[in-house]
Amino acid sequence: MIPPKYRQLTVSRPIYSEDLFKEEYEKVQRHHKTMLDHLKAYFSCSKQKAKSVALTLLPIASWLPAYRFKEWIVQDMISGVSTGLVSVLQGLGFALLASVPAGYGLYAAFYPILIYFFFGTSKHISVGPFPVLSLMVGAVVNNLVPTSINATDVTLNERRVTVASSVTFLVGIFQLGLGILQVGFIVIYLSQTLVSGFTCAAAVNVLISQLKFILGISIDSPSGPLSNIWVLRDIFTQLHKTNIADLVTSIIIMIVVFVVKELNDRYKAKLPVPIPIEVIMTIIACGVSYACDFENIYNVDVVGTVVEGYQAPVAPDFEVLKNSVMDAFSMAIVGFAIAFSVAKVYSIKHDYVIDGNQELIAFGLSNMFCGSFKGFAASTSLSRSAVQESTGGKTQLAGLISALMSMIVILWIGFLLYPLQKSVLASLIVINLKGMLMQLREVPYLYRKDKPDCVVWIVSFIASVLLGLDIGLAVALGIELITVFEQEGVKIFRCPSPIFFANIDFFREKLTAAVGFNPLRILRKRNKALRKLKKLLKKGELQVTSRGLVLANAVVLSESEDDLNPEELDKPVNCKDFPVEINWNDDLPANIQVPRIYLHSIVLDFSSVSFLDISALKGLKLFKEFIRIDVNIYVTGCDSYIIEKLEQCSFFDNEIKSSIFFLTIHDAMLHIQETHPQTTRVYCGVMILLPVLLF
Known part of the structure; x- marks a missing residue:
């Protein structure tokens, strides 16, 4: 096929109202299903329906039977091992962010993958600890179990693990509930600009939280607004206590890892797999620390005893659940938003479909399961997912193999990590923040292209750094909604449900609220x-x-002049x-x-209105009230059945005419631009009316 010379499509047709369309085209009659037909279809059960439900709830049932074993198994194994090595190190490091002993990060790198393997719809994301979520968990832990309380290290750590796992369980409950309610669309309220500013601020928070490990000094971990300022103040006041061994080790680790990562990026086309520099440097650092006895000679802080084996499941602490509801809800939204964004990128790249609601269910179950076994909140890590995809991972079998790597460390070789300096883990965390910190480069671009979006980014960043991630997210959402504006003159109102006796009052209330006045x-x-x-x-x-009009004399109007017959x-x-x-x-x-009213047109999108009853027709006389105050009403996408019913019920008169009906919103908007030439650039506010039944 020879491609067209100019890749352009031009559509030229008249602006169709329903009346003009009927004049030119003959209507094709169709059969309308009765209420009994709809009930039979809804309550019927068949093999196809049962299979569809099963495949939706358990996506593994669709991709595992189609797995190409000979072609994919080697690639999945290589990808799983590579991702697993990174996952182990990130689990240990992100545990420091969550303010729990490092070994518990291995649980967070193991349990969530097991559940996601069965319930997830993405083939390429690596499920496990994520620095932003780990830091948010750590904020709750530090708030409920501050280091200043009188307790032994063992008791303090146990309490912190309980808080972290309980919060994670609550995060899972929220995500599962949102998934069951089919509200995966909630992430649309987190714009790409907001997420960029928020994650960049989270990277700054992570960087600040790791300075104490890099410098080898001991300070408290305050939580709440301005906590970063207090941390920096404490660091500067204790800078003279810097542990030179930790500082030198951190600098060497960061330089070497940074250089090798840059080489990996530059020569990724020539390398079969990226050089696992984090693993290599961790092994070297662990060996040097053990051989030189850094713990005793230089008094460095080491990982220490890593929990061996798996522990029995525990119930969440209800006191913790009560005190962390808002924090857990924020984590549930942020964790899902990040994971869904990454999953969407890979699904587009590899041409497959992901289900947002099923992803919520998968992550909800993963976090509930992980929290029950003393892990902390999981999402997906950008760097791990990049490793899993770039090393040839084809399915979540690669994720399962990466979980096996965590299992090996938990069961057999965890004790070898005892002499590993925490400064090494902190250095690896900081180096992996590069991608998130580089989002600062978006500010000049946004300033040139879209100043309101630039304001959202800056406010999201500053609020999250100064006030904390939870409050910062709320502030960023508020600013984002404020910056959404519309030009006065036109409102577009969408009703995605039938209109009948149970919701006609709701329809009238929402339409009145949308325009801002009662006609x-x-x-x-x-x-x-x-x-x-x-x-x-x-x-x-x-x-x-x-x-x-000019007054001849000063006039005082009496109240009696204000009386008129209501009719x-x-x-x-x-x-x-x-x-x-x-x-x-x-x-x-x-x-x-x-x-004063500056609105001249209302466009009602009735493309999803499949049914009207007599009560609704009476309620739609609201149209006449708008027309009488010079606000034009236009109805678009209306089913021919609805128009026929309106005609049969004598809905049209001298004020409400059939000419208000248009085929599409675009037709209506072109007509509005012709009748109101000043409406050259219209910003349309789409008000969504949910199908709520008021029984």
Whole structure:
């Protein structure tokens, strides 16, 4: 096939209203299902339906039978081993962020993958500890179990592990609940700009939290707003106590790892697998520390005894659950948003579909399971996922093999990590923050291209650094919603449900709330104002000049003049016998007050409205109230069945005409631009009306 010379599509057609469309095209009759047909279809059970439900809940049942063993097994094994080595080190390091003993990070690198293997829909993400979530868990741990309390190290660590695992369990409950409720769309409220600023701020928080390990000094870990400032203050006041052995080790580790990672990126096309420099440097550092007895000679802080074997599951601490609800909800949203974003990138690259709601369920179950076995919150790490994908991983079997690497360390070789300096783990964490910190480069670009987005990024970053990740996220969301603006003049309102007796009042309330005023009240106020103006004109107290209406004398209107028959007030405003045209958005004489309205058009998207009853038709007389105050109503995407029913029920009259119906929103908007030339660039606010049944 010869490609077209110019890759451009031009559509030229008339602007169709429903009336014009009917004139040109013949309607094709179709069969409408009865209520009994719908009930039969909904409650029917078949092999296909059962299979569809099973495949949705257990995605492994769809991809495992189609697994190409001979082609993929070697690649998955190489990818799993490579990812597993990185996962072990990140688990140990991120445990420091979570303020729990390093060995418990291995549980976080093991348990979540087992559950995600069965329930997840992404083939390439590496599930496990993530620095942002680990830091958020650590903030809760430091808040509920501060280092200043009087307790032995063993008791303190046990309490911290309990808090971390309980919070993780609650995170899983929130994610599972959101998945069951099918609200995976919630991540749309976290824009790419907000997530970028938030994760960059989280990287700064991680960097600050690791300085004490890199410098080898002992300070408290405060939590809450401005905690980073107090940490930096304590670090600078104790800078003279820096452990030289830790500092030198950290500098060497960071330089070597940075250089080799750059070489990996530059020559990734020529290397079969990236050089596992983190693993190599960890082994070397562990051996040097053991041979030179750094712990006793230089008094460095080491990993110490790593928990061996698996522990029995424990129930969450309900006191912790009660005190960490908001923190856990923030973690649930952030963890899912990051994981879904990464999964979406790889699904597009490798051309397969992921299910947001199923991902919520998978991560919810993973975190509940992990929390029950003393692990901490899991999401997906960008660096691990990149390793798993770049080394040839084809399915989550690579993830399962990476979990086996964690199992080997937990069961058999964990004791070898005893002399490993915590400064080594901190250095590896800091080096892996490069990608997140480099997001600072987005600020100049956003400033040039979109200043509101730039404001969102900067506020998200500053608030998260200064106020903490939980409060910072809330502030960033607030600023993001504030920066969403719309040009006055047009509102688009979408109703994705049938309209009938149970929700017609809800529809009217939401439409009124969306436009910001009650049209009937505006109509009554205008009729009252018109009556007053006519009286003043009749008495000669109001004169018509070239500047408009001018009072001849000071006039005080009595309250009795404000009385009118309610039925008269609800009629259209009749200005035909008035000598001048009244602009209701201008100042009126005699201090007559009428609310100003800058809205001239409302577009209702009825493409998902499949049913109307008599109660709904009566409720839709709200259209007439808007038309009477010069706000045009346009209905788009309406089913022909709905239009037929409106005609049968005599819905149309001299005010509500069939010409208000258009085929698409685009047709309606083009018509609005023709009738209101000033509407050259329209920012449309889409108000979504959820299908709520008010029983």
